[in-house]
Amino acid sequence: MTKQLQIRRVLLLVALLCVALAGLGYRLVDLQVLRHAELQAKAQEYTVKQILRAPRRGDIVDSRGNVLATSMFVKTVCANPSLLGNHQALVARTIAPILKLNEAEVFQKLQPKITLNPTNGLPTTNRYVRLKEKVAPETWLQVSNAMSQLKFAVDDSGLTKSQKDAQQSFYRDLRKAGVFTELMDDQLRVYQNRTLAAHVIGFVGKNLNNTNNLPGDEAIGRAGIEQTMEEKLAGTVGWRVTGVDNKRREVVAQRTQDVEPRDGFNVVLTIDSVLQHILETELAKGMEKHSPISITGVIVRPRTGEVLAMATLPVFDPNNVGKITDAHRNRVISERMEPGSTFKIVAVSGALNEGVVKLNDVIDCGQGQFSYAGRVLHDAHGGHGPLTVENVVAKSSNIGAAKIGIRLTETRLYDYMKRFGFGDETGIPLPYEQAGTVARVDKWSKVSIAQIPMGHGVDVTRLQMVMAMAAVANGGWLMKPMLVSKLEDRNGQIIAQYQPQRIRQAISENTARQLTVALKSAVSTNGTAEKASLEGYTVAGKTGTAQKIEHGTYSTTKFISSFIGFFPADNPELCISVVLDEPKGQYYGGLTAAPVFHEVAERAANYLNIKPDEKPSIAVNSSGGTINLPDARTTRLVAQRTTSNP
Structure with a gap:
C-alpha cells in the first residue's frame, strides 16, 4: 500500500513537472518566436537609438551673390523640473533676463507636476518643459554659464559623508542638467534685408505634418521662392544609429550607421x-x-x-510674417x-x-x-x-x-x-x-x-x-x-x-x-x-x-x-x-x-552704366561756335565725383 502511494506521488510529481516544462516551453516559444519581433523592438528602444540629423537649408542669393535669405542654427532651451528641488525661483530669476522671458512665467513652467506612471502606477515628476525656441548659440552659452555659477545657501553641518555626497551630486546635476537644450539644433530663417524683395523670396513656416520626423519644428517654404524651390532648398535628412547606456547616452563604439545630411542647395536669382x-x-x-x-x-x-x-x-x-493679409500677396502675378x-x-x-x-x-x-x-x-x-x-x-x-x-x-x-x-x-x-x-x-x-x-x-x-x-x-x-x-552647393559648385x-x-x-x-x-x-x-x-x-x-x-x-x-x-x-x-x-x-x-x-x-543713345545737346558759345553739352547722366556723375572729392 505504501509502495503504491509512493508511485502515485512520483507520477503526480512527474506530471506536474511535465506541465511546468510544457508551460516553460510555451513561454519560451512565445518570447523567442511568437513575440520575437515585438520584444526585439522594445529591447532596441532601451539599447539602440536612431538620431535624425537635419540638413542646413540652402541660401537664396541675388545675381551678384548678395545673400537674401539664410539659415542659422539655433537652440531650443528646456528644463528638467525634477532636478530643481525648491530652487525654481532662483533659476527663473537667473535665466529669464538672458532669454528675454517673463520671470513669473518661467517660474510657473519650472514647477514640478506629479503624475502617475501608466506602466507601474507610481507617482513621477515631469522631466521636460520647453522654455524658449530659436535661441541663438551665444545666448545659450550665457544661460549655460549662468547656471554653472549658481550659488546656494547650503548648511551641511550634521550631515554624514554619504548625505554630503548626495547633496553635492544634487547641486551638480541641477547646475549641469537642470536647464538644457534639445539634442538636435533647430534652424532660424533670417532675411537680412528685411522687406527687400519679400514677395519674390517669400517666407517659411512650420511643417505641421513633420514629414521627415525631425525633432523640433521643421520649417518649409510657405510663399515665394521659398515655396516653389522647397525641394532644392530643403536638402536631405541624415541619421545616426548608435548604442546607448542605461541613461540613454550614446556609446560611440556601438555606432552602426552614420549618414551625413546633404545640405540644401543655394538658389541664385536673377534679381539684382x-x-x-x-x-x-x-x-x-x-x-x-x-x-x-x-x-x-x-x-x-x-x-x-x-x-x-x-x-x-x-x-x-518675412522675419515676422504675422497674420496673412493683402500685403502678403504678390499682385504682380496673383x-x-x-x-x-x-x-x-x-x-x-x-x-x-x-x-x-x-x-x-x-x-x-x-x-x-x-x-x-x-x-x-x-x-x-x-x-x-x-x-x-x-x-x-x-x-x-x-x-x-x-x-x-x-x-x-x-x-x-x-x-x-x-x-x-x-x-x-x-x-x-x-x-x-x-x-x-x-x-x-x-x-x-x-x-x-x-x-x-x-x-x-x-x-x-x-x-x-x-x-x-x-x-x-x-x-x-x-x-x-x-x-x-x-x-x-555649399561650396559654390554649380x-x-x-x-x-x-x-x-x-x-x-x-x-x-x-x-x-x-x-x-x-x-x-x-x-x-x-x-x-x-x-x-x-x-x-x-x-x-x-x-x-x-x-x-x-x-x-x-x-x-x-x-x-x-x-x-x-x-x-x-x-x-x-x-x-x-x-x-x-x-x-x-x-x-x-x-x-x-x-x-x-x-x-x-x-x-547703360550707354546713352541720344547725342548730347548743342549750344552756342560766346565766340559763335558750337559746343557739346554733356547729357544729364554725365553731369550727375561729375557732380557726384565733385561732391565726394572736395
Whole structure:
C-alpha cells in the first residue's frame, strides 16, 4: 500500500513537472518566436537609438551673390523640473533676463507636476518643459554659464559623508542638467534685408505634418521662392544609429550607421538687390504722393526675360510674417486687372503684322465718339479727328484702336492675344500665379471686337503685360520670365544652370520695329507719356488708364494707372512696368505711373552704366561756335565725383 502511494506521488510529481516544462516551453516559444519581433523592438528602444540629423537649408542669393535669405542654427532651451528641488525661483530669476522671458512665467513652467506612471502606477515628476525656441548659440552659452555659477545657501553641518555626497551630486546635476537644450539644433530663417524683395523670396513656416520626423519644428517654404524651390532648398535628412547606456547616452563604439545630411542647395536669382532697392524706393515715393491701394513695379531684361526686380507695395517683413493679409500677396502675378491702353500694343502689332494697316495709314477717330454695335465709345484724352496709326498709339486713341481691331477681325485678334501669352500662366517659378481671362471668340459680345483693343473685356496680370511689351522690345519674341539663374552647393559648385527660354515669336522683327516707332512717339511732347522721357536715352512705351469694374459696371472714380516702357528704344537693355491701383487725385497713367518710371529708369541707367543713345545737346558759345553739352547722366556723375572729392 505504501509502495503504491509512493508511485502515485512520483507520477503526480512527474506530471506536474511535465506541465511546468510544457508551460516553460510555451513561454519560451512565445518570447523567442511568437513575440520575437515585438520584444526585439522594445529591447532596441532601451539599447539602440536612431538620431535624425537635419540638413542646413540652402541660401537664396541675388545675381551678384548678395545673400537674401539664410539659415542659422539655433537652440531650443528646456528644463528638467525634477532636478530643481525648491530652487525654481532662483533659476527663473537667473535665466529669464538672458532669454528675454517673463520671470513669473518661467517660474510657473519650472514647477514640478506629479503624475502617475501608466506602466507601474507610481507617482513621477515631469522631466521636460520647453522654455524658449530659436535661441541663438551665444545666448545659450550665457544661460549655460549662468547656471554653472549658481550659488546656494547650503548648511551641511550634521550631515554624514554619504548625505554630503548626495547633496553635492544634487547641486551638480541641477547646475549641469537642470536647464538644457534639445539634442538636435533647430534652424532660424533670417532675411537680412528685411522687406527687400519679400514677395519674390517669400517666407517659411512650420511643417505641421513633420514629414521627415525631425525633432523640433521643421520649417518649409510657405510663399515665394521659398515655396516653389522647397525641394532644392530643403536638402536631405541624415541619421545616426548608435548604442546607448542605461541613461540613454550614446556609446560611440556601438555606432552602426552614420549618414551625413546633404545640405540644401543655394538658389541664385536673377534679381539684382540694387535694382530691387531702386525700384522699391521709387515705388514708395509714388505710394506717398498718390496714395493708391497698391503700387507695383517690374524690371525685365527684354532679350533674356530675366526679372531683375519685382516689387509690390504695401509689403511685409518675412522675419515676422504675422497674420496673412493683402500685403502678403504678390499682385504682380496673383491679381488680375483690365489693362486699359497698354493693351493697344496687341491689336496694333497684330494689324501691322498682318498688313492690315501701316504706320502712316490714317484712321478717322470721329472727334472722340464712335458708335458700334449699339454702344458709343469715347476717347479719354479729348476728341481726335483723323490720326495716323502711329499717332493712334502716341495719343492713345480708344476709337483708333477699336477701328484697327475691327480691321484685324475677331479671330486674328484672339490669335494675337494668345501669341502674346494672355490667358496662360507665364511659368515664372512663383506660387499662386493667375492666368488671366481671354474668352473664346464664340463667347464675345458684338462690341467685344471694339472694346478689347482698348484694354476692356480682358483680364491680365501685370507680369503678362510687361512680358508682352518686352516681346516688342526684343524683336517680337515672347520670353519665359526667368527668376532663377542657377543652383549651387555649399561650396559654390554649380549644380544646375538655367538658360533663357523663348516661348514663341509673337510678331515679326519688322513689326516690332514699326511698333517701337509708334511707342517712341508716345514718350514725346506729341504723346501721353512725356513725363517718362529720359535725358540721353530714347524711351518707347505706353500709358494705360483703366476704369475698375464695381458692381458689374465701370467706375467713374476708381482707376488702374500704368506705364510700361523700354530703353534705349532701338537696343533695349531694360523694360520697366509701373502700375498704381486707385491713385488719389490725378489718375492718368501719364501723370502717375510715367514719372515713377522716369525715376526708376534714370537711377537704373546710372547703376548699370547703360550707354546713352541720344547725342548730347548743342549750344552756342560766346565766340559763335558750337559746343557739346554733356547729357544729364554725365553731369550727375561729375557732380557726384565733385561732391565726394572736395
